[in-house]
Amino acid sequence: MDEWFEKQRGELLQIIKKFTPEDGTHDTQVPGLRLIRASRLSEPVYSVFEPSLCIVAQGSKMVMLGQEVYQYDPSSYLTASVQLPITGQVMEASRETPYLSLQILFDMNQILDVIQVFGEAIRARNEASRGLKVNRMNDTLLDAVLRLVKLVETPQDIPVLAPYFIREIIYRVLQHENNASLKQFAVIGSHAQRIARVVEKLNRDFAQPLRVDELAAEAHMSASSLHDYFKGVTGMSPIQFQKHIRLQEARRLLFSGSINAAEAAFQVGYESPSHFSREYARMFGQPPVRDIGRLRGSLVNEMTVSEEINEG
Known part of the structure; x- marks a missing residue:
């Protein structure tokens, strides 16, 4: 990872740490944004994943879908396109270096809106691939996510800026060639x-x-x-x-x-x-x-x- 990327990740990490005073999932005033902290390795947690983007600032996590294993850390991110019954487990965490991550819940109407605006540049094919994907993190996505997360420090800016930042995050995710599945789930009739x-x-x-x-x-x-x-x-x-x-x-x-x-x-x-x-x-x-x-x-x-x- 380059120096700029680590600087951005460091900022993200500090904000999550500041707004998660104890272990658990913490809702924020930013619509759809959750911050997560864990100070120890967890037992397998069974839950239903909502359509969302999940990013780790520190530590790592494993998710199982059926017999498939997905692991992600600060160098990658996970997207869920539909509600899926998964098993999640924090794989790297301690009291001194807690697991810190965030989740941004997706609205399929927002995704469809972005697809319609940007047209063929991110158009999906009529397929049906896996609803869970892990991709490599990139600078432009991390930058957009950091700007959204920073809004927890200036709540008065949330109503005006959050919709724009979320729109950009969706666009950055959809740009990734391996995220065809996310596009497909928003296209009516696919x-x-x-x-x-x-x-x-x-x-x-x-x-x-x-x-x-x-x-x-x-x-x-x-x-x-x-x-x-x-x-x-x-x-x-x-x-x-x-x-x-x-x-x-x-x-x-x-x-x-x-x-x-x-x-x-x-x-x-x-x-x-x-x-x-x-x-x-x-x-x-x-x-x-x-x-x-x-x-x-x-x-x-x-x-x-x-x-x-x-x-x-």
């Missing part, structure tokens, strides 16, 4: 956009029985085409995708402590608690009760360590 609608439906109606023929009809595709394009975007079949969403939601419900395993199974769409328990253990490594007990124990340990650090 294969990718039709798959995005199916993904949205599965995220919304995950507890309902999966009917591939109905999904295919809504996407104006044959069942086999839907399967192929869906797997091309998500790395999973529709059934596998639904399973990931169901089990992640069940885990969230169980961790909240409001229901038991059988109730969670029924709420997310399983008819058999024993089938649910087997699939849960296959995904998370342990049956529901043991897994949730372990998670709560880890949380108590983290809180104890945090208190000791603060007291020290």
